[in-house]
Amino acid sequence: MAGVLAIVTTAIKGAAVLLGTTKLWFLPTFLATLAYYHYDLFDPENRVVNEKNLRSEYDFIIIGGGSAGSVLANRLTEIPQWNVLLIEAGGDEPEIADVPILSLYLHKSKLDWKYRTQTQPTACQAMEDKRCCWTRGKVLGGSSVLNTMLYIRGNRRDFDQWEELGNKGWSYEDVLPYFKKSQDQRNPYLAKNKRHHATGGYLTVQDSPWGTPLGPAFIQAGVEMGYEHKDINGDEQTGFAFYQYTMRRGYRCSTAKAFLRPIRLRKNLHIAMWTHVTKILIDKETKRAYGVEFIRGSKKQTALASKEVILSAGTINSPQLLMLSGVGPAQHIQELGIPVIHDSPGVGQNLMDHIATPVVFLIDHPISLVIERVVNLNTALRYAYLGDGPLTSSVGLEVVAFINTKYANASDDWPDIEFMLSASSTNSDGGTQVRKAHGITQNYYDEVFGNITNLDVFGIFPMILRPKSRGYLKLGSRDPMVYPLLYHNYLTHPADIAVLREGVKTAIAFGETMAMKRFGARLHSTKVPGCKHLELYTDEYWECAIRQYTMTIYHMSGTAKMGPITDPGAVVDAELRVYGVQGLRVIDASIMPAITSGNINAPVIMIAEKGADMRKCARICVESGKPFWEDTLSTPNQDSRLNLPAIGSLVYLESNALDNAAPKVGYSL
Numbered sequence: 001m002a003g004v005l006a007i008v009t010t011a012i013k014g015a016a017v018l019l020g021t022t023k024l025w026f027l028p029t030f031l032a033t034l035a036y037y038h039y040d041l042f043d044p045e046n047r048v049v050n051e052k053n054l055r056s057e058y059d060f061i062i063i064g065g066g067s068a069g070s071v072l073a074n075r076l077t078e079i080p081q082w083n084v085l086l087i088e089a090g091g092d093e094p095e096i097a098d099v100p101i102l103s104l105y106l107h108k109s110k111l112d113w114k115y116r117t118q119t120q121p122t123a124c125q126a127m128e129d130k131r132c133c134w135t136r137g138k139v140l141g142g143s144s145v146l147n148t149m150l151y152i153r154g155n156r157r158d159f160d161q162w163e164e165l166g167n168k169g170w171s172y173e174d175v176l177p178y179f180k181k182s183q184d185q186r187n188p189y190l191a192k193n194k195r196h197h198a199t200g201g202y203l204t205v206q207d208s209p210w211g212t213p214l215g216p217a218f219i220q221a222g223v224e225m226g227y228e229h230k231d232i233n234g235d236e237q238t239g240f241a242f243y244q245y246t247m248r249r250g251y252r253c254s255t256a257k258a259f260l261r262p263i264r265l266r267k268n269l270h271i272a273m274w275t276h277v278t279k280i281l282i283d284k285e286t287k288r289a290y291g292v293e294f295i296r297g298s299k300k301q302t303a304l305a306s307k308e309v310i311l312s313a314g315t316i317n318s319p320q321l322l323m324l325s326g327v328g329p330a331q332h333i334q335e336l337g338i339p340v341i342h343d344s345p346g347v348g349q350n351l352m353d354h355i356a357t358p359v360v361f362l363i364d365h366p367i368s369l370v371i372e373r374v375v376n377l378n379t380a381l382r383y384a385y386l387g388d389g390p391l392t393s394s395v396g397l398e399v400v401a402f403i404n405t406k407y408a409n410a411s412d413d414w415p416d417i418e419f420m421l422s423a424s425s426t427n428s429d430g431g432t433q434v435r436k437a438h439g440i441t442q443n444y445y446d447e448v449f450g451n452i453t454n455l456d457v458f459g460i461f462p463m464i465l466r467p468k469s470r471g472y473l474k475l476g477s478r479d480p481m482v483y484p485l486l487y488h489n490y491l492t493h494p495a496d497i498a499v500l501r502e503g504v505k506t507a508i509a510f511g512e513t514m515a516m517k518r519f520g521a522r523l524h525s526t527k528v529p530g531c532k533h534l535e536l537y538t539d540e541y542w543e544c545a546i547r548q549y550t551m552t553i554y555h556m557s558g559t560a561k562m563g564p565i566t567d568p569g570a571v572v573d574a575e576l577r578v579y580g581v582q583g584l585r586v587i588d589a590s591i592m593p594a595i596t597s598g599n600i601n602a603p604v605i606m607i608a609e610k611g612a613d614m615r616k617c618a619r620i621c622v623e624s625g626k627p628f629w630e631d632t633l634s635t636p637n638q639d640s641r642l643n644l645p646a647i648g649s650l651v652y653l654e655s656n657a658l659d660n661a662a663p664k665v666g667y668s669l
């Protein structure tokens, strides 16, 4: 504010000096206004610019400005000599996306690709046409603009397993610095744990500014069940905790807001919004990616990439674009008349997701998040002025628990179920937006929730953490605008239905704790359509019910998986380079070889942080044996380990890891 006043005052004084007259009385005000808006351009949190005049060639082209793409655009443009084009099919995020309680209103909006799976008999039977709705962000910031902002790193064993699968450099100890690199942990108690948390990063992680009395009760109930209250992003995962959120002062902190807005004035970054990439250009002879084809306005255009094309279009669109460009299962793409550049049978396979089913408990007290009660003018003003109040609630999700069913080895600290504990459920908005977002039929809603619409409840969503079922996707057409065909294959592996069923039973036991009974908790046990012939509380009934209202948690991943060359299903190597094509990487959720045990946005951001560093400094990171980012703030002098001049804080090597060119010494940042 002081800065604005200074600029305005200077403008007025300047005008007075220039004119020395009062004839053009409006000029000072006019100049002051201009100055004010000029200041606005330099506001670090201001919106990014949609570049109108694109160059014909860049060093890097990033396809997709989502969770991963935003991070990459930031980190690669830290090298001033590198020009980067970030292409995003959607536009900038609207203000409404900032408001945590309204996130479900973004589903099925123009910010959503609105994908739906093919009809399959194993799950989503309560949905329209028995098709699950797979919301994906079509907006700068990608799915981080529509998500519920839950910040969960996953289990250390997930990453150790990635390395055991042949992906060197992806163990927990390897990836932990990259989680911390982005993080600005605002909870001082959590931030004290410096091994696991960091402050000062681009991505704000904070506690919810507001909660219902149910939150502490959830924790208490967990303790009653024998679990500890702990930081689930800390040393151990098993236990109960208040959620940590990617939120800033009660507003959503999408990756676009976190990573792109602060660097919006970098001259070496162009962002092209409303631009749909239709193909990666790959030289048939050299098999090198050299650019992209895209549609902007209604015009087909191309841009060339002298160093690399990076595919960050997410789990559905990254494999789709690979196949459209000739990289994928040869027979399938040939059948569609697409010339094969590289036969990569794993493209579109290994599709993983987390699913849950809602378990609902009625309570006696008006303390839950009934939308028509808590969203009103008072709460809106409280939110606007203070960044506080019920509107900061992430649709009621307050507490997370990582628990073990009888199928998990409790001593492993590798739980098999996550409880998402919420002060709301499907009925809490009067059968409007949640029903629409999940795509459940009106009939199912009316039968199951009709008689408890807008009543006070709490919800438990037991989510299976490491499903064994694998889905796949394939092209429906060679036309890039036609959506790929999505086969979820949920619950096709018998272990998955067994774990989820036990998760549901544990959720019911949770509702029976003293801590929850204090609120008069009682299970909403109306039998669901399709399972009425089965006896309530039997395994058969729960298995049937899970297959009706099968909720995706929107963690699609794994469709261009990372793996060693000996794995025929691997699409990228441990440096995320596409096998069989040079100058092309995939960096997003699709590279996960196995889904992480938790919500996956934080791991995707980590993947992008690490992916960017691999391109910037692959060799120095490995050779120094020390995470690169820890060198920030080191004094400008010789880097003793490599005998390279470390200028300022960071050194990078202009190395193309593919051709092993001799490293050239880099730049200060």
Ligand SMILES: Cc1cc2nc3c(=O)[nH]c(=O)nc-3n(C[C@H](O)[C@H](O)[C@H](O)COP(=O)(O)OP(=O)(O)OC[C@H]3O[C@@H](n4cnc5c(N)ncnc54)[C@H](O)[C@@H]3O)c2cc1C
Pocket: 063, 064, 065, 066, 067, 068, 069, 087, 088, 089, 090, 135, 136, 137, 138, 139, 140, 141, 142, 143, 144, 146, 147, 148, 149, 150, 151, 152, 275, 276, 277, 278, 312, 313, 314, 315, 317, 318, 321, 553, 554, 555, 556, 588, 589, 590, 598, 599, 600, 601, 602, 604
């Ligand atoms: C509704 C919802 C709730 C979720 N809740 C959570 C949560 O609470 N916590 C959590 O950890 N995770 C959550 N997730 C998951 C998490 O947000 C995603 O896994 C993560 O954002 C995926 O990142 P990505 O970079 O792989 O893809 P995205 O973020 O989806 O980015 C892909 C980008 O590429 C663009 N794109 C695609 N194709 C093209 C093309 N042809 N041309 C140009 N651009 C293209 C897209 O428009 C998009 O912006 C949620 C996801 C959703 C959808």
